[in-house]
Amino acid sequence: MDFKNNPFFKTKMFILLKRSYRSIALIVISAVMLLWTFLGFFFSIYGLQCMVYILVLFGWLFVTITLILCGVFLCLHNVTADSCVAMSQWVANPTARTALDDILPCVDNATAHETSKRAIEVTIQIVTVINQVIKTVSNGNFPPSYAPLYYNQSGPMMPPLCNPYNSDFTNRTCNPNEVALSEATRVYKKYVCQISSSQMCITTGRVTPDSFSQMSAAIELSYTLYLYGPFLVDLQDCTFVRQTFTDILEDHCPGLCRYLNWIYIGLLMVSLAVMFSLIFWVIYGRERRYRVYTN
Template sequence: MFLPANVQTNIDRIQNRINSSANTLSSKTEDNSEKIKNLIEAVRLALIILSAVMLLLTFLGFVFSLFGMQFLVYILVITGWILVTGTFILCGIFLLLHNVTGDTCVAMNQWVQNPTAHTALDDILPCVDNATAQETLTRSKEVTSQLVNLMNTVINNVSNNNFPPNFGPFYYNQSGPPVPNICNPFNSDLTDRTCAPGEVDLNNATQAWRGYVCQTSGNGICVTRGRLTPAMYGQMTAGVNVSYGLYRYGPFLVNLEDCSFVRQTFSDIHATYCPGLRRYSRWIYIGLVMVATAVMLSLVFWVIYGRERRHRVYTKQRTPGGFAGDKPS
């Protein structure tokens, strides 16, 4: 109500952008997290099923070979070769994943250790220089301080004054205890400032002001005790939200801008997750190679055993005293 029209428009626009960005970031993060979890769960289930099928195939082939069920053995041999081929392909995929993971971890570590060197990640993560980032932080502090000063000016000169009824738009029958000022977190030189007694912090100003809001009539005049109309309270709440957002998240956004946050994240990933990820991916493809090789050797041994069994039966039939020799000529 008492803020300039351009300031109100800018506050509403910034608030909408902040809310939209926060909602988009939260939604995308949740979706990506869910997709990654589903992918990992699907891979885990596929590996378990593949291992179980391989073990079952090996056991059945062993049993069928012992009992001389050559037809079933041949069926298992054909099925086994298909599974072995698929397992080797899957092993190659995990080997590729292992190499990509290793190269990515090395690239992240090089980018963190050499922030001024041109690396492959520079083309993916365009970072601004430190001077530009600090200029952005300074401007965010200035906007925060100016918004707080503007709202305190409205509180001191309008809300906490008792104007006569003929004093135009500044009179709306305000009454009751004075509205506390907002604590400006910065001095005039933008250094950190300590709150004075009686001031309210940016993070709880809207809750503190809620008790000073009056009920108004159709023409905007307070009909109950209070020094803030609902319209004023809404505009000042929007201003507080923008000021608090810039004050609270401005340094974080600057860290995003100059990639300090990304460097710290990459450093944590390289130190915490890269060793385990590379180790476990190596275990997976080595395990797949061992399983595929074992099944492949089992297939070969089944065929050899089947041929040897038929050869023994044939030899026994042709040997004197065997099954064929007992028959009359």
């Protein structure tokens, strides 16, 4: 298997790289702040006041930036926690009035069931009409006087189209001689004949190009309803959204809240440590200089 061309593999690698870059950035920030602290401590001990003041100047700048980052991650933590709580409440009580009701206008189960029923009904009707055309017109052997039903159709008979549903709207298994909706366009294309200027077949075939185009459009419509109808109904009654929220709550919310909490607490601790170090550098430098002057 070629993992390099796999979209899922590329997406996972992109997410992992983004996480690694964030981790590296946070580690670098923490390392720089700690290095700054040790340098200030070293310069203070050896009385390098000029270097201490330079470190203090840039140190306050770094502390300010770190505190801003801390506030950003704190906001992200609160937003993430509130979002997870809102999703949890909505999943637990989908019919109750929650903060997500205005964003997710879901319908009740009865309406969703009626929509699904109508989609199945349309699919059944389209397949029935196509099979009637195939049986009575395309596979018919009419004399020339029966135009426009006669257009010199000839050759092997076209197989009927498989109806994926029974009359009671339950799923149906195709018969061996029927063509599935997913293969119908490709199979029926073999039965297209070439026509003359009078719209008569001049080669072996059962359908004209125009009839095949109309038939293909109807088949595509019925196949789309059959394939995506259940998914659209799930969107309508928010089943798909509910499942997505459940996956997010179980797989992502705990880790996001925990790691964001660790990040902003860590940044806050580093900022406070460096800030107190800056203050102690200045105090120690003044005290050391005072002792030198008094001695």
